[in-house]
Amino acid sequence: MEAEVLSKPSTLADTVFDQIRTAIVKGELAPGSKVNEPQLSRQYGISRGPLREAIRRLEGCKLVEITPNVGAKVVSLNIEQAIEIYEIRESLEGLACRLAASRATAEDCLKLRQLLANHEKQIESENGRLYYQKEGDLDFHYLIVQLSGNTRLFNFLCGELYHLLRLYRVQTSSGPSRPEQAFKEHHQIVDALENRDEELAEMLMKRHIAGARKTLINQLNQ
Amino acid sequence: MEAEVLSKPSTLADTVFDQIRTAIVKGELAPGSKVNEPQLSRQYGISRGPLREAIRRLEGCKLVEITPNVGAKVVSLNIEQAIEIYEIRESLEGLACRLAASRATAEDCLKLRQLLANHEKQIESENGRLYYQKEGDLDFHYLIVQLSGNTRLFNFLCGELYHLLRLYRVQTSSGPSRPEQAFKEHHQIVDALENRDEELAEMLMKRHIAGARKTLINQLNQ
DNA sequence: CACGCTTATATTGTCAACAATTAAATTGAT
């Protein structure tokens, strides 16, 4: 009957998986660099057994690529691969937004508005600090996917695809462009959610993401 | 300069990963059953090290669920989870079909027609053998996803989601219903691909999959 | 007979050592 309810039993492989994943999406482990098992096992103070299990989980998240008898490398995304990710993201977040429109309560929408208000305040006050800005952008999308109620969709987008996007942003050191435009679109999306307009919500979200995708395509063709 | 080009170097963990995955989607490892490491390591003649790595890869494919200090269990999908998968599938295969419409050549479409002809022949001749039928259905979708040209989309659908669908079909011993209707819709889809009608192709594919999804929802509500 | 506690067993988690393969360094020849 102790207050041990929150303590989640975790294995070494799981904790070091989290640590390495964070290191990758923060750019501390450079894209394309080799994942050296002896070095990392020393660094994290564990043996190679659980480390290798963690690496296999990272492979499942597509954050590293393993070549037999050679080792794992931190994934490095080129622009074509980023476009592929945005195509998938556009489709799935459109779905998520449509589902969210059919499920979101008034409190949910209020929470979204508050989130947007916080972001706007942060942008206005400290224009230079891009970090919170881009994380904030993902926060908004994160919450909408959560409201969709589709657990598997949530796990895929928030547990895999968003991490890859963070990696690409760090890699190209590109925050999300046109923040003021993005905020307008975000509010439009919440409007649609409040009105329970599923089709409009899906369309607005897809268009919102398509904007970022088209920016990438322009970079590619230029 | 030997003819060793095709020989792919593979590790024990990778080969046993394939074997266990096949065993799971064939139903030889029952959904919900425990994954016993000592037993499997004896069965496949390997030690627990690479076996555990294989299990971690299966976790990445969502085919097993691992609880720390307890072990892995073969995933068992309830109908709600199956509906979640079909929602994702509908969205992503709609995308794949639209992309395929913009990329598919005449030869590609011919190949699709031949595939459908083979399936029809098989259905007519041996009506009872459901196995080829359902695998055939996935073959059609498999090819379209390949034609989309989006490698990541292909890997996710064909390397993860389809395996889960096979698992659910084995689990509920339900082949795809209404095969004659399905064939009509398949041909309509190829028509749209031939005409390079991206919007129609996407719409037809989404409707095609939505049919199966709605069947599930009816089962749930009844 | 049921229930809780203790003991025993089995399974998972972790480690360190060895084998196999790859990458790096050295050597030697042209």
Add this chain to the structure above:
DNA sequence: ATCAATTTAATTGTTGACAATATAAGCGTG
């Protein structure tokens, strides 16, 4: 000095043993 071949070193793949945890069995008490 450059390149190839050989040797050396480092890294990956695999194994078996040990520790920690969880599951099952046995035991006693109410």
